[in-house]
Amino acid sequence: MPKTLIILTGPTGIGKTKLGISLAKYFNTEIVSADSRQIFKELRIGTAVPSGKELNEVKHHFIHSHSIAENYNASKYEAEVLALLDELFKKYDKAIMVGGSMLYIDAICKGIDIMPDADPEIRESLKAKFKNEGIESLRLQLKKLDPDYYNTVDLKNHTRIIHALEICLMTGKPYSSFRTNSKKERPFHIIKIGLNCDRNMLHQRINQRVDKMVEAGLEKEAKNVYHLKHLNSLNTVGYREWFAFFDGEISRKKAIELIKRNSRRYARKQITWFTKDTDTMWFEPDQEKEIINTIEKQISVHEKPD
RNA sequence: GGUGCCAUAGCUCAGUUGGUAGAGCAACGGACUGAAAAUCCGUGUGUCCCUGGUUCGAUUCCAGGUGGCACCA
Numbered sequence: 001m002p003k004t005l006i007i008l009t010g011p012t013g014i015g016k017t018k019l020g021i022s023l024a025k026y027f028n029t030e031i032v033s034a035d036s037r038q039i040f041k042e043l044r045i046g047t048a049v050p051s052g053k054e055l056n057e058v059k060h061h062f063i064h065s066h067s068i069a070e071n072y073n074a075s076k077y078e079a080e081v082l083a084l085l086d087e088l089f090k091k092y093d094k095a096i097m098v099g100g101s102m103l104y105i106d107a108i109c110k111g112i113d114i115m116p117d118a119d120p121e122i123r124e125s126l127k128a129k130f131k132n133e134g135i136e137s138l139r140l141q142l143k144k145l146d147p148d149y150y151n152t153v154d155l156k157n158h159t160r161i162i163h164a165l166e167i168c169l170m171t172g173k174p175y176s177s178f179r180t181n182s183k184k185e186r187p188f189h190i191i192k193i194g195l196n197c198d199r200n201m202l203h204q205r206i207n208q209r210v211d212k213m214v215e216a217g218l219e220k221e222a223k224n225v226y227h228l229k230h231l232n233s234l235n236t237v238g239y240r241e242w243f244a245f246f247d248g249e250i251s252r253k254k255a256i257e258l259i260k261r262n263s264r265r266y267a268r269k270q271i272t273w274f275t276k277d278t279d280t281m282w283f284e285p286d287q288e289k290e291i292i293n294t295i296e297k298q299i300s301v302h303e304k305p306d
Numbered sequence: 307g308g309u310g311c312c313a314u315a316g317c318u319c320a321g322u323u324g325g326u327a328g329a330g331c332a333a334c335g336g337a338c339u340g341a342a343a344a345u346c347c348g349u350g351u352g353u354c355c356c357u358g359g360u361u362c363g364a365u366u367c368c369a370g371g372u373g374g375c376a377c378c379a
Contacts, residue, residue, distance in 0.1 A: 012343075037343055047343080073340040103342045112339050123341090154337070157346040167340090179339065199334095237343045261332080266343050272336065 002302045003089040003188035006295055007034070007097045009105060009274055010195030011267035013206040015285035017050050019195065020098035021058050022288055023295075029092040030059040032081060034099025034108070037236050039077075040068045042225050045218045046238030048209065068225065068233040071120070078107035082186075089188065094299070102273040109192075111184030115175075118166045126162045126169075141165055146174035189302045193291055194280040196271065203264055210260045213238065222246075237262040 006027070008020050024031050033039065037047040041064035049063055061084055066072055081097075088095045099105065106112075130138055138161045143150045145168040153160050164175035171178075196202075222242035225234055229243045238259050245255040274280060283291050 035343090036341095071341085074342070075340045078340095101342070103339075103344095106339080106342095110339090115340070117340070154346055157338090159341065159345040160338085163340075181339075203333095232341045232344075235341075235344060239343095262343080264333090268334080269336095269343090273338080273342095 001093045004094045004299055004302065005085065005097055005108070005186075005188050005190050006094060007105060007109075007190060007192045008195070009034070009098075009100055009192065009280070010285075011202060011270040011274075012100055012263055013048075013209050013267065014195045014197065014202060015205075016098050016100065016195060017048070017054065019285060019288060019291070020096055021050070021054055023292070024058040024096045026292060027092075027094045027096065027295075029094050029096060030061065030088060032084060032088075032095055032097045033060055033062040034081075034097050034101050034104050035062070036072070036074075036077075036101040036104055037233070038063050038099075039066050039072065040064070040233055041066065042068045043221070043233075043236070043239070045213050045216050045221045046236070048213070068228060068231050070233075071117070072233065073117075074103045074107040075112045075117075077104050078112055081108055085188065100270050102270060109186070109190055111182075113178050113180050113182075115167055115178040116170055118163065119170055122166045122169050123162065126165055130158050130162065135161070138162065138165060142168075145169075146176050148174060149176040149179075152176075189299075190279075191295055191298050192277065192280040193295070194274050194282045195285050196282055197284050202267060206263045206267060207260050210238075210256065210263060213259075214256055218242070219252075237266055 006023065008016055008023065010016055020031055035047065037043055038049045039062050040047075043049075044064075050060060055063065062077075062081070085095060097105070097108065126138070135156070135158050138158060139150070139155055142153070142161050142165055146164055149164050153164065155161070167173075167175040167178060218238060219242060222239050223246070225239065226243060226246055228234060229240075234240065234243075241250070241255040241258045241262070244250045244258075245252055250258070275282075281294055283294075
């Protein structure tokens with residue numbers, strides 16, 4: 001039997017969790033989360049992880065599986081998920097992936113080029129260089145170490161330049177020599193379902209969800225990890241705004257407003273990314289029947305002998 | 307009912323000595339390969355309340371209307 005990974009994606013707050021559970025039950029399989037923040041066990045309210053009840057209904061993977069102290073990234077996710085899928089596909093013909101982390105989903109579908117993990121010390125020194133000398137000095141260094149990438153990279157984006165430099169410095173080879181941009185083959189079919197709805201409605205859902213998170217104690221949750229605010233994993237909507245409040249930079253009311261605004265912007269960014277992918281089939285969150293029909297139709301095509 | 311003030315972008319407002327307009331916030335569009343809920347780039351989106359008048363030309367001046375606010379009855 002051919003194996004199929006059904007990917008359910010879409011902007012934050014659209015209703016992926018609920019529908020994912022319905023699909024997993026219908027197809028009698030398990031869920032692999034594709035959410036770069038729900039993966040962290042210290043974050044619960046602000047990342048809108050599935051409730052305890054929901055987690056009991058269907059087995060979930062990559063929810064609360066790692067710690068914010070780990071240096072996690074899309075490449076590690078790729079390796080760990082592929083290993084998990086190997087196991088799952090021994091038991092099931094289908095698995096459901098649910099989430100909105102764009103790069104993580106891409107890593108599963110297409111793969112990420114192999115290159116070394118960033119050395120934290122080198123990264124810190126490059127960050128210090130950026131802070132002290134500005135972006136121009138990073139650009140000059142990149143021009144010397146990797147002229148090819150210098151010509152294609154967004155020269156205003158210090159994060160990209162720093163990452164390229166750290167690879168150059170660690171390996172002695174240009175960063176661009178690691179970038180093959182080739183698509184890795186996967187031993188399973190992929191069906192991508194996207195959820196979207198009217199933008200005003202989505203904004204309303206997001207705003208209401210943030211209010212609920214605040215009622216549920218998001219401020220306290222942020223307080224509990226405040227001492228670790230320097231971690232990349234906490235550079236996250238719903239937490240960094242509280243940190244700014246705790247630091248006295250903004251009011252509590254402003255923090256909540258910013259969480260809403262930043263969530264809306266994140267949703268827009270997700271929509272931009274996902275709609276670029278022409279393989280994704282789009283539905284409204286309440287079109288469960290249509291989605292199941294579409295998936296079954298696709299699977300039956302795959303199952304036909306060539 | 308009377309008097310005064312106001313009506314310009316989604317919101318709060320500026321402005322045009324008459325030549326069809328611009329800030330903040332919000333919003334919108336885009337890029338993306340190991341930090342991705344990150345990082346970066348770009349974009350004013352407008353019946354200047356309505357109807358007349360004056361004028362070559364009115365969002366601007368005048369009159370009336372409508373709506374809002376304040377005060378007086």
